[in-house]
Amino acid sequence: GESVGLHLPTLSVQEGDNSIINCAYSNSASDYFIWYKQESGKGPQFIIDIRSNMDKRQGQRVTVLLNKTVKHLSLQIAATQPGDSAVYFCAENGSSNTGKLIFGQGTTLQVKP
Amino acid sequence: DVKVTQSSRYLVKRTGEKVFLECVQDMDHENMFWYRQDPGLGLRLIYFSYDVKMKEKGDIPEGYSVSREKKERFSLILESASTNQTSMYLCASSWTPPSTDTQYFGPGTRLTVL
Numbered sequence: 205g206e207s208v209g210l211h212l213p214t215l216s217v218q219e220g221d222n223s224i225i226n227c228a229y230s231n232s233a234s235d236y237f238i239w240y241k242q243e244s245g246k247g248p249q250f251i252i253d254i255r256s257n258m259d260k261r262q263g264q265r266v267t268v269l270l271n272k273t274v275k276h277l278s279l280q281i282a283a284t285q286p287g288d289s290a291v292y293f294c295a296e297n298g299s300s301n302t303g304k305l306i307f308g309q310g311t312t313l314q315v316k317p
Numbered sequence: 318d319v320k321v322t323q324s325s326r327y328l329v330k331r332t333g334e335k336v337f338l339e340c341v342q343d344m345d346h347e348n349m350f351w352y353r354q355d356p357g358l359g360l361r362l363i364y365f366s367y368d369v370k371m372k373e374k375g376d377i378p379e380g381y382s383v384s385r386e387k388k389e390r391f392s393l394i395l396e397s398a399s400t401n402q403t404s405m406y407l408c409a410s411s412w413t414p415p416s417t418d419t420q421y422f423g424p425g426t427r428l429t430v431l
Contacts, residue, residue, distance in 0.1 A: 236418045238419060245427075246424055246425065247423050247424045247425045248360075248422045249422070253419060295420075297414070301414050302365075302367065303347075303348040303413055303418055303420075304350075304365065304375075305420055308359070309359045
């Protein structure tokens with residue numbers, strides 16, 4: 205069935221280091237992908253998105269990479285800060301074209317001072 | 318900025334009570350969604366609506382109903398709350414594809430059913 209999964213449930217990094225969070229997706233028909241950040245007790249917050257006609261997209265301190273060959277998505281956070289501590293999860297739009305998204309389980313990012 | 322608001326951040330109800338969770342968005346989005354989020358289970362879609370008075374079941378609609386009388390407002394109703402409905406409830410909204418699939422979330426309602 206359709207699923208979006210993250211490789212690691214928890215990622216611990218030192219403040220100032222770069223973080224890489226990975227995501228595998230299974231629906232080759234998906235053409236839109238999103239990364240969300242969810243802080244404790246809050247709703248998910250949009251970080252960055254990418255369409256399947258791109259391999260890379262950069263935002264402020266974040267970069268999303270898309271490898272369609274192996275159906276892999278990653279989020280890179282440069283110079284990780286304590287405020288980056290949160291759960292990060294990816295989502296894909298699947299093949300339904302209804303606006304529904306398929307969400308991954310999430311990776312917890314812990315930033316050590 | 319897109320703003321999605323939910324009527325309560327925390328709610329405590331008793332088993333058997335009828336519970337209303339309200340969600341309002343201010344971006345004229347066509348689509349609205351209700352999810353519940355539980356540890357280890359991720360986000361699960363309860364219901365979604367793609368237009369006023371239109372609704373479709375998501376993955377876990379049992380025990381829930383919804384109402385969308387106005388475009389900006391989407392309500393989730395627990396007809397008779399049960400303890401297994403204790404959860405974090407998240408509302409989201411989006412435009413209709415192909416414009417964009419991005420869903421914008423509210424802050425969530427932490428519901429406890431005793």
